[in-house]
C-alpha cells in the first residue's frame with residue numbers, strides 16, 4: 001500500500017513567493033503588511049539565494065535572512081524556506097566545472113541560467129550538503145519558519161544529464177543492477193547492431209549518435225537512473241533538514257517533471273508535495289486556444305489529477321498570478337479578470353489545501369521581467385491584488401474543506417516503466433498520448449471525475465479497490481507481478497479495461513515472444529492476431545457497437561477470442577479487418593475485463609462508461625454544460641461540488657437537488673447562471 005503523507009494543512013490558506021534579495025530592504029515591511037491585508041499568510045523564500053549565505057567559498061553569513069526573518073516575525077507571517085541548490089553560484093561553477101550538466105555531445109552548460117548542475121558530481125553533492133546544513137542549521141529553529149522546499153522544480157528546464165559524473169554513476173548503477181557485463185549485454189539486447197560491451201569503461205550515458213538513437217533498453221534504464229539520481233539528491237537534502245527542522249514543520253519540493261518517479265520521491269524524502277500551476281501556458285502566443293478540441297484551457301486539471309496521485313492533499317507552491325514570459329520565450333497575455341481566481345479554485349477543487357501565488361511583485365531585472373506577479377513594477381495596488389483579496393474573502397467560507405477527499409468515479413492506471421518507455425519508443429508514445437488526451441476529454445465533457453492511479457511492484461489490491469473501473473490504456477510493459485495484481489482486482493469485482501499493444505514487452509522493454517496481451521491473455525481470454533497503425537489512406541476506422549459506429553483511434557489490434565466465455569461486444573466496421581473483434585468482455589470472478597483493440601477516443605470512453613453504468617454519476621443532482629468542469633470533494637459525509645466555468649461566456653447550470661452556495665451561504669435550487677471565468681462551490685444538504 002502507498003504510504004500516507006506525513007503532513008496535511010488544517011485549513012485552506014493563501015501564500016506567495018517572495019524574493020527579499022530582489023528588493024530594497026525599505027520595501028520589506030510594507031510588502032509583508034500589504035500581503036497580510038490581502039489575506040496572504042505564508043511566503044516562500046530563499047530558493048535561489050545561495051550567495052546571500054555563502055558569498056565566497058567557505059565564508060558564511062546569516063545576517064541577510066536573519067534581518068528578513070525579523071521583519072517576518074514582526075509582521076506575523078509564516079515562511080517556507082527553500083534550499084538554494086538550483087542555482088550554484090559563479091565562484092562554484094568556475095572553480096569546479098565538473099558540477100555542470102552537459103549537452104548530449106558533452107558540451108557543458110555554463111553559468112548564467114539555472115539548474116545547470118548535475119546530481120552525480122561528488123563535489124556538488126558535498127557543497128550542496130554543506131549549504132543545506134548551513135541553511136537548515138541556522139534558520140530551521142526560527143519560530144516563523146513552518147516548512148522547507150528542497151531545491152526548485154527538480155528536473156525542470158532539463159531532465160537529461162550527460163556529464164562525466166553521470167557516466168561514472170550510471171556505470172555503478174548498471175553494475176548494481178546486472179552484476180556482470182555478460183548479463184547486461186544479454187538482458188539489454190546488445191547483440192543487435194554489434195553493441196556488446198567488453199569493458200565497463202565502454203559504457204556511457206546516451207551520447208551523440210546518428211539520429212541520436214541509442215539502444216532503447218539501455219536508454220530506458222538511463223531514465224530510471226536519472227530518476228534515482230534526482231531522488232538521491234533530494235533525499236540527501238531531506239535527511240539534513242530533518243535533523244534541524246522543528247516537529248510539525250514539513251519538507252516539500254515543488255513542480256512535477258519527467259524522468260522522475262515523483263511518487264517515490266514523495267514517499268522517501270517529503271512530507272507533502274507541492275505543485276506549480278501555470279494554466280496560462282494554454283494561452284501562450286504559440287498556442288491555438290480557439291480551435292481547442294484538446295481542452296487545452298483546462299489541461300491543468302489533468303496535471304493536478306496526477307499531482308493528487310502523488311499526494312492526495314497537496315499544496316500549490318506557485319499559482320499563476322500574471323502574464324507569462326521570459327525575455328526569450330513563452331509570451332502570453334495577462335489572466336483576464338476572474339481567471340486567477342478560477343485557476344486557484346481549480347487547484348483547490350482538485351485537492352490543494354494551500355495556494356501560493358507566484359510571485360508577489362514582478363522582477364524588474366533578469367530573465368523573468370515578463371513573468372508577472374501580483375503587483376507590477378510600479379508597486380501600486382491593482383486589479384490582481386484586489387482579486388486576491390476577494391478570493392481570500394471567498395475562501396473564508398470553504399477554509400474548513402482542507403483535507404476533503406477528491407472523489408473520482410474511475411481511474412486510469414499509470415506506471416513509470418511505461419511512461420518512460422513511451423519516451424524511448426515512438427509507437428508507444430503515439431498511442432499513449434492519443435488515449436490519455438481522449439480519456440481526459442471524455443471525463444471532462446461528461447462530468448465523470450477521474451483519478452490517475454499509480455501502479456508499481458508495491459501496489460496492492462487495497463490501492464485499487466475503490467475504483468469500480470480502471471483503464472490501463474497501453475500497458476506495453478507488463479510484468480507477471482502486475483498482471484497478477486490486475487487479475488486480483490478484476491476477480492474481486494473491478495472492471496479492468498485494456499487497450500491496444502497491452503503486454504507487448506517485458507521490464508527491459510524487450511518484446512515478448514507470446515501473443516498480446518501477453519501476461520494478461522489468460523485473463524482477457526483474447527489474443528491479437530494482427531495489428532496496424534491507421535494510415536492516412538484508411539480514413540477513420542470504426543467499430544460497430546449496438547448499432548453505433550465508434551472510431552477505434554490511431555492504432556488497431558485485431559482481436560481473436562481464445563476462450564468460450566469471451567463475449568464479442570463490437571467488431572471492426574471498416575478496413576481489411578472489417579468483421580473481426582474490436583471489443584471483447586470476459587467475466588472473471590466478481591468482475592470483468594474488457595479488451596479494446598484500439599486507442600481510446602472520447603466517444604468510445606463515454607460509450608464504455610455508459611455501458612458500465614458510471615457515466616455522469618451526479619446527473620441526479622446537477623446538469624452542466626460541457627464548458628464547465630465538475631470536481632467533487634467529500635468530508636465528514638458531506639459532498640462539495642466545484643463547478644468551474646472555463647469559457648468567457650455565462651453558462652446555465654441546473655441544480656436539481658437543493659444545495660448551499662458556499663460563497664453566499666444561500667440555499668439554491670433550479671437554474672443558476674454562472675458568469676464566464678467563474679466558479680461555484682456547492683455543499684450538499686444531505687449527508688452521504
Ligand code: GAL
Pocket residue numbers: 152153156276318358368371
Ligand atoms: C517556475 C519556477 C519559478 C519561475 C516560474 C516562472 O517554473 O519555479 O522560479 O521561474 O516558473 O518562469
